[in-house]
Amino acid sequence: MPAPGLRPLSASSWAWLHDRTDWGYSNSGLIMSEGQALLVDTQFTLHAAEELLSAVEAVCPREHIGCLVCTHQNGDHTWGNQLLPGAEIITSAAGAAGLCQEMGPEQLTALIHSGRTGAAAAYVARHFAHFDFTGITVMGPTRTFQGREDVKVGTVLVELIDLGAGHSAGDVAVHVPDEGVVFAGDALFSGAHMVVWSGSLSGCIRACQRLLDTGADVFVPGHGPLLDRSGAAEIRDRLSQVAEEATGHARRGVPLADAARRVMAGHASSWAHPERLFTQTAAAYAEAGVAGVPSSTLAMVEGMASLAC
């Protein structure tokens, strides 16, 4: 597997990229100017966060990181927060409100080692058993915002954009307007299908458009390799196609499980994790007003596991 690396993107921006699409290997970002630094997301485990911060030391001392922006509250982006105890932690108000619904490290560890049989337990064990969540204390935001907020890092203007509910209950993007760079969090998955935890596929599509509307040329996705404008537009367009097809199935009364199978048959392509199309289909069903659509994390995992079999 490729080793993660810190890559310069512009005069003041760096991306910590895993260049892999497996669950849990998220990207992070660094913006540094005049002895001040802002970090975007902190990885899944303390080991991964320490690896990131060690690499950051090549650019600036970690003590210079006064501001940490969480693109959303999923553990694979926030469970290293405690390694920056002095930093302000910022996310959107909607993202902070969703924190109480997130699975904690103990719950995830218990689920992995529950010994339960069945497709969902096997799926979780296959994708998460190799991570060590020991010692993690979940640290939520110290400050929230709504809409948009400008932050200065040294002489660099940084725009925090509240994308609303899409991938998660509250997604945030970090934009460096003078350098054409966007850190998109999981509003963009590169080389893999989007997972929708929030039940809003239309929100995911709107978020892609909002990112493109910044005019940026470089997009750091939450997972996978860097994207350019055409890559971000392709993700928007594919989500739109899935939304249209899934909504059609919902209107014709096709059961969700059957619809998800049909959507996967038509849209799997070469991208990783086509089983995540279950979550996109379920989100489209919820938005179409279909009653009884499952929405819990476990139900989404069960749906994905059934498609992955």
Ligand SMILES: [Zn+2]
């Ligand atoms: Zn993620």
